[in-house]
Amino acid sequence: KNEVEQSPQNLTAQEGEFITINCSYSVGISALHWLQQHPGGGIVSLFMLSSGKKKHGRLIATINIQEKHSSLHITASHPRDSAVYICAVRSGKETSGSRLTFGEGTQLTVNP
């Protein structure tokens, strides 16, 4: 079992739909990142969170530390949201330093 698991692996939606991508992890963490990778390959950090919820525009990220689970929500999805979304966690262990463990990513396609 991978330390970080994302679901679904692939997601196709129609423009305007509400989208949820899930991330579960099996280790204690100090922080969780959501990253976005566009077809051109560049990676952008969307959120870093260690508790609660963060919102930026149409994107919302939540984390439940007790359940070791995070979700990324996209409201009113748009074709330009089509990308791979990657969850990454930083272990809470002192010895892990700044090492991130990555999920395999969720390929999102939003059709017009």
Next chain:
Amino acid sequence: DAGVIQSPRHEVTEMGQEVTLRCKPISGHDYLFWYRQTMMRGLELLIYFNNNVPIDDSGMPEDRFSAKMPNASFSTLKIQPSEPRDSAVYFCASSLGTALELFFGEGSRLTVL
């Protein structure tokens, strides 16, 4: 700020050749990370530096890989000799402290024939 700058964006080379990838972090950032991305293994941390000092290089696959950070504004990742299985996209990222946001470069796509 221009963001994290990597070069080259694309490199095609033959097996056995030396490859050098370069990274300029965002000014003022004290952490620099090198990642590799492949279809099979996804994103993997190779090495990271704090204040120009290598902290964790346990992700460096073999002795053929080496990384340096001679000053706060420049880092290199070198592969010598290169092999076809090194073909991947190599990302550099920087951050201010470990608790803050990561900023990625555009990546260097390496193809070893």
